[in-house]
Amino acid sequence: MKPAPFDYVRPGSLADALAALSDDPGAKVLAGGQSLVPLLSMRLAAPSTLVDINGLPGLDGVEVTDDGVRVGALARHADVLAHDEAARVQPLLRLALSHVAHPTIRNRGTTVGSIVHADAAAEMPVVLTLLGGSVEVAGPSGTRTVPADELYVGPLESSLAHDEIATSAFFPALAPGARVAFAEIARRHGDYALVGAAALVEGGTVRVGYVSVNDVPVVVDLTGVPVEQMADAALAQLEPAGDIHATADYRAQLVRVLTERVVREATADE
Amino acid sequence: MTTKLMGTGVQRVEDQRFLRGLGRYADDVAVDASTLHCAVLRSPHAHARIVDIDVADVLDVDGVHAVWTYDDLTGPMADPLPLLIPHPALTHGRTQYALAKDEVNYMGEAIAFVVADDRYVAEDAVGRIKVTYDVLPPVVGIAAARAADRLVHDDVPGNVGARMEQNTGDVEAALAAAPHRLTLDLDVERSACMPLEGRGTVARWDPDIDRLQVWTSTQTSTGVRAVVAVKLGLDLRQVDVITPDVGGGFGVKINHPWPEELLVPLAARTLGRTVKFTEDRREHFISSAHERGQVQHIEVGFDDDGRLLALDVMFWHDHGAYTPYGLIVPIITSTQLLGPYKPDVYRVVFESLYTNTVMVTPYRGAGRPQGCYAMERTMDAIAAELGKDRTEVRATNFIQPDEFPFEQGLVFQDGRELTYDSGDYPASLEKIKALIGWDDFPAYRAEMAAQGRRVGIGLACYVEGTGVGPYEGAHVHVETSGKVKVATGLTTQGQGHATVFAQLVADELGCRFEDVEVVTGDTRRMPYAVGTFASRAAVMSGSAIHLAARKAKQKALTIAAEALEASPDDLQIVDGVVSVKGSPGSAIDLGTVAVLSNPLRYAFDEASKAATQFTVGDASKPPVAEDEEPGLEGTDFYSPERSTFASGMHAVIVETDPLTAEITVLKYAVVHDCGKLINPTIVEGQIHGGVAQGVGGALYERMVYDESGQLLNASFMDFLMPYVTEVPDGIDIDHLETPSPLNPLGIKGAGEAGVIPSAAVFASAIEDAEGLPITAMPISPSDLFHLRLAHAEETS
Structure with missing residues (x-):
């Protein structure tokens, strides 16, 4: 399990990184490498150039304002998880990140990398979508902001162009009086979830995001639905599939259990 | 007397090394830019005929040194790999070739072997080999094997490699007479040993001494040595097999030789270079071995107390595509199933079946978990x-x-x-x-x-x-420094042999625990051995080491008795010092006894001066007595019935x-x-x-x-x-x-x-x-x- 040959560049500026991507249609960005490197080693991916962005300045920060949390492209999951101010402004970050893999992976893996890798089995794409966050993207013709609901276009596919780099992700702050909850069930501690669910209860609305249910990150609006009917209402909008770890029916059962669990938690008396 | 170490929780002497990252595994041997590395082309199909293999593009790859396919193998290397444990009931045993000949029978079967400057290049080259397959429908799972609508091997009817029956009486009559009867149908699926270190082999041919040295991650260095010699046409004395630290075996590494265990030495000898193969995780899944898969049918008759009057078991064992390890797993299931119980009558029949999947060889428990499952499910059902x-x-x-x-x-x-x-x-x-x-x-x-x-x-x-037998041996050698070097031929995969064997030697010989150093799995040190499997190391090598230490002790007492002018019966050995009981001033340490045991012509240091012919022994007798050997050593073997x-x-x-x-x-x-x-x-x-x-x-x-x-x-x-x-x-x-x-x-x-x-x-x-x-x-x-x-x- 050794990668196929590739060129490697480690640019020192964003401009150089973007140029390197533009120069080679087969180039791929390397940040934390926790998904990409295994894909390379198994020769499931064979980019002609790896553009290592770990040398870019100013992208490793976690900035917290009253409006929300901005996570730089080189901030590691562990950085965000450990950030008390970020957890205060948007508690769902810490709730969800504690389920992301294991410490060694969180120490290298980047939150923004996970978001643009667009794996529906990952926690942070769903968190971003549920919270209505966005990704800041730099490209050859400048920067743009991509809202989460325009980010995911298919399985493992984001709307970023080949020559663009996500420089940060923005998670809006939790509004006063709003509540969140997160729960997931995995076969082993730290595995990809069989099903995960995140609830956001805000000003009379109830929305739940699901991990590992559809083939893209998905959020269902359950506002006005009685709690005991929410699971069925959610399932009506979801397409849980079977795999070697769980049948579609079992996954649907977990959707039921977790929907109720997170909604009750987010609406329980404090 | 010092306290006996037998029975005490002595801290493992191995752990400092392992925990500090100082373990030395097969991949740590010959870390050198001149070492060549290998990759294997493996079948992507579970069942196919090989129509053509085109390696023309491979030799153009910069850094590739050689590629082998079946057609390049000659002599014994071109024969099927050995069927290690034949059995009369295994009427249709089949083994694979080192590289597939004409057909492949599981996804992962080795087809071509590339040697290159590094593993990256070797894998690039493997990607350029073009194989034309005629894909055949596969047999997957026990139900498909039993149905036998398709055959794994054309010449094995019904996919049945073996059918075996044992019984202790007329089970049908006993069932018919039993006041209560139950039937159970049970399934167990496959898993695998999954040692964290996969397989690995390094070989070096030394033309100056006409000798091959092989390091391999195995549970039997003597087994690998014997087969490498035969397959490469070498004398046994030309082959050393050394087992470095092994990162887990759990059974999979008792099977041998793996194709790479032969191909790496072949490449080393052919190319005159050190060659290394390190299996990766995916390869371990698809080309090593699995275990456990069985379907079981049980009929049981019992009385009002639940006493077993008749137990009639039929099971189907999935042994995968080949049977290199014979029928060991299903035989163990069929016999160990009874556990601590004594049914009046027991009959067991099994069929060992071919499927187009990775072959099955023993995995820790080796058929016992399935037997225990069958018996204990039955006990619960009776209750x-x-x-x-x-x-x-x-x-x-x-x-x-x-x-x-x-x-x-x-x-x-x-x-x-x-x-x-x-x-x-x-x-x-x-x-x-x-x-x-x-x-x-x-x-x-x-x-x-x-x-x-x-x-x-x-x-x-x-x-x-x-x-289980047949035997293990041990060699205990007290050096003139007083250090005690112990060798036994079976191998170690983390069990703590260096600790427990040292405990046994310290107890029996009377030396200090710290002075004992244990070497396992090195054919240069102990060429007679079987291997580590069947929970046998402590029993077999432990007993042999105990006996060898006793021999060394007896010799030490004989020599010391002469030196101390005392009767051997009056001597004791404590902490490496031989002394006269009750007379502590009259003592000689084991290192000095070792000096005395080996009369020298040439002195090379102060200690050896004491051993020259002019200072040791009775001048009227031969320096080494007729029935003695020089050196303070003991060798012994243990072979239980x-x-x-x-x-x-x-x-x-x-x-x-x-x-x-x-x-x-x-x-x-x-x-x-x-x-x-x-x-x-x-x-x-x-x-x-x-x-x-x-x-x-x-x-x-x-x-x-x-x-x-x-x-x-x-x-x-x-x-x-x-x-x-x-x-x-x-x-x-x-x-x-x-x-x-x-x-x-x-x-x-x-x-x-x-x-x-x-x-x-x-x-x-x-x-x-x-x-x-x-x-x-x-x-x-x-x-x-x-x-x-x-x-x-x-x-x-």
């Missing part, structure tokens, strides 16, 4: 049928302590009578009931039920034949989530009897590891093949080996020590015990929690969810 406590039905059937040696009337895996040497099963049962809180469980269950929680308790008993039988019982309390069907271990208890303990800490470590592996096999791991024979979960992402977070937080262990009469130390094997009852004990506990029959293991939450649905439908 349920009669409305009796599960422990009561077991107790009714136990062989009693005064019945040993007990003959089961069967032939065991070593071709010897299945005779249990010793044991005390009623005492074990009392201990396990106390440890797990069996009698208090109903109250606990009620308490949990009041909280809406669902719990169940399970129990499983096993007997394990350990320490049959295996010794350890036993144990596991119990578990599980909680099953009523909504998510998740299964949680609340309490796990083990009572274990491996005879006299050499080192209880190490035995407990073996149990912990076995239980962890057993939890994996019962609740997490399975090999998922699709209909086309593709292994869908060939990675640690999808093959769910448990993490530390999935195994029980604590395992309560109690020991019983029923000595074996078969060896000088009274010991029995302990290596596999922890994993044997796992499927049985979890099935028992989950069935107890859920109130529905558990007949297939492993079981996942998704499986349990569907069992509940099906059960609700049946009972509504």
